[in-house]
Amino acid sequence: MILHEIDTPLTKLTRKIGKQNAQRAWRRSFLAVHALAARTRELGIRSEFIARDSIYLSGNILNATGLEREHDARLTAGLNATYLSRGETAARFGINRPSLVSYGSFEANPRELTAGYLKAAIARGVKLYAPTDIIKVEAGAHIVHAFTKDGATISCRHLVFATGYEVPLGVPARKYKIASTYALATAPQPRRLWPERVLIWEASEPYLYLRTTHDGRVIVGGDDEEISDSKQRDALLPDKISAIRRKMRKLLPQLNTKPEFQWTGFFGTTETGLPLIGEVPGMKNCWAILGYGGNGTTYIRIAAEIIRTKLTGGTDPDADLYSFPDK
Numbered sequence: 306m307i308l309h310e311i312d313t314p315l316t317k318l319t320r321k322i323g324k325q326n327a328q329r330a331w332r333r334s335f336l337a338v339h340a341l342a343a344r345t346r347e348l349g350i351r352s353e354f355i356a357r358d359s360i361y362l363s364g365n366i367l368n369a370t371g372l373e374r375e376h377d378a379r380l381t382a383g384l385n386a387t388y389l390s391r392g393e394t395a396a397r398f399g400i401n402r403p404s405l406v407s408y409g410s411f412e413a414n415p416r417e418l419t420a421g422y423l424k425a426a427i428a429r430g431v432k433l434y435a436p437t438d439i440i441k442v443e444a445g446a447h448i449v450h451a452f453t454k455d456g457a458t459i460s461c462r463h464l465v466f467a468t469g470y471e472v473p474l475g476v477p478a479r480k481y482k483i484a485s486t487y488a489l490a491t492a493p494q495p496r497r498l499w500p501e502r503v504l505i506w507e508a509s510e511p512y513l514y515l516r517t518t519h520d521g522r523v524i525v526g527g528d529d530e531e532i533s534d535s536k537q538r539d540a541l542l543p544d545k546i547s548a549i550r551r552k553m554r555k556l557l558p559q560l561n562t563k564p565e566f567q568w569t570g571f572f573g574t575t576e577t578g579l580p581l582i583g584e585v586p587g588m589k590n591c592w593a594i595l596g597y598g599g600n601g602t603t604y605i606r607i608a609a610e611i612i613r614t615k616l617t618g619g620t621d622p623d624a625d626l627y628s629f630p631d632k
């Protein structure tokens with residue numbers, strides 16, 4: 306799901322970082338998914354990348370009134386959305402909950418998308434080494450050295466830690482939380498899918514999300530838990546998959562919930578739900594991207610824009626929204 310809607314509702318983010326900053330963050334995410342879509346088309350990367358509207362269902366974070374307020378806040382920020390009552394959502398999507406319809410998000414096959422970008426980078430001269438473990442980084446005034454587990458050294462002017470949810474050595478990660486998330490994919494069931502095949506997620510914590518795939522499978526996930534130990538995380542998989550199936554059945558009873566694939570992974574979040582992007586305090590010429598929450602793809606694009614702009618001598622107008630706090 307390549308949602309421009311970020312995990313923290315605009316109304317809630319406004320309370321955390323102020324109206325102007327919250328509007329900037331929401332608008333920047335909208336721009337980011339469209340920039341990613343444009344770049345993907347420009348590079349001719351075929352990855353089942355298609356535009357999808359989304360519905361955001363009422364839940365324990367925003368009830369019907371909260372969703373109406375969220376709707377108004379988004380319109381004020383220039384982001385179009387439509388509030389649907391319980392009856393209207395049921396008539397249009399077959400789901401018995403009030404909702405907010407949003408326009409201009411996307412879905413893609415993440416594996417093909419990633420492979421496509423890596424191939425494009427390699428064609429432009431990037432050298433890719435995998436698997437390679439970086440075990441130590443030394444940041445000097447003008448040069449950064451990264452040491453691999455096999456004894457090699459990579460020397461560069463700038464280093465970007467794009468290590469996903471793993472916090473790199475030396476990077477301050479205050480207020481950064483690791484959680485575990487669970488998901489399943491059903492067998493293809495194109496005739497049972499919901500109208501418009503919109504992306505579905507909930508204003509709940511933890512939230513459930515659903516999307517369809519190119520070949521008519523349903524991918525559904527969520528039921529996040531604050532667990533940062535991989536054994537504990539994996540042991541919970543059967544129970545979590547059962548819980549997800551129950552929720553899925555309740556939401557859309559026509560679906561076949563039997564998993565053909567199931568998986569779990571870590572993800573990291575920050576207090577505001579916004580990622581940390583920027584130069585690492587105390588590590589000159591080292592850059593990091595941390596804490597994407599559920600919007601990894603959206604935030605990776607923003608990170609690429611901010612870091613590229615900085616490295617080429619410019620200033621990104623939104624860099625301050627995401628920068629690391631000083632030590």
Ligand SMILES: Cc1cc2nc3c(=O)[nH]c(=O)nc-3n(C[C@H](O)[C@H](O)[C@H](O)COP(=O)(O)OP(=O)(O)OC[C@H]3O[C@@H](n4cnc5c(N)ncnc54)[C@H](O)[C@@H]3O)c2cc1C
Pocket residue numbers: 306307308437438439440467468469470471486487488526569570571572597598599600601602603605
């Ligand atoms: C179950 C699940 C569902 C998700 N669903 C969505 C979704 O629908 N939409 C969305 O936008 N996001 C989603 N996310 C988040 C998204 O998948 C991630 O944000 C995204 O994959 C991060 O991409 P990345 O390239 O930054 O990091 P990764 O894809 O995690 O890649 C980081 C790489 O760095 C390597 N690495 C780490 N440390 C070192 C080291 N010391 N030395 C060398 N290499 C190292 C790792 O091995 C890895 O290959 C989901 C995440 C999970 C777990």
